[in-house]
Amino acid sequence: MKLDSIDIRILEILQQDAELQVAEVAQRVGLSTTPCWRRIQRLKESGVITRQVALLDAQKVNVGVTVFVAVRTSTHSQQWFETFKATVQAIPEVVEFYRMSGDVDYLLRVVVPDIAAYDRVYKRLIAGTELRDVSSSFAMEELKLTTALPLGYVG
Known part of the structure; x- marks a missing residue:
């Protein structure tokens, strides 16, 4: 899958905070919500985005x-x-x-x-x-x- 600069920017944003609303991601990359949502879905379907998880504080869950x-x-x-x-x-x-x-x-x-x-x-x-x-x-x-x-x- 060929990624363009907007895809890369979306990935940078989602790697920092995957909980952002699509509208916020779209605003940051200069797209409207629907095309941004479609790009995110394409990144998931193609396997570039493999999953979204919660990252935990190791100290707070006692595995420091x-x-x-x-x-x-x-x-x-x-x-x-x-x-x-x-x-x-x-x-x-x-x-x-x-x-x-x-x-x-x-x-x-x-x-x-x-x-x-x-x-x-x-x-x-x-x-x-x-x-x-x-x-x-x-x-x-x-x-x-x-x-x-x-x-x-x-x-």
């Missing part, structure tokens, strides 16, 4: 500790991967899960209230599959966190 977990494995079979993937996806504290290049095979971002809670997550993780190495790093301070994607590469 962020742990980055680097996983290395000696096994790379599809069956092993499916088991590992199912194990990780069943752990709600894992909020991001990536297959990596380089020295680390998988990287997880885990949110928990404290080290004891992370230990319970760790035990579930290692019980589910055979892993060669699991290395955990606790974030000391959050310096930047955004869900907004950069749109300067659209074109």
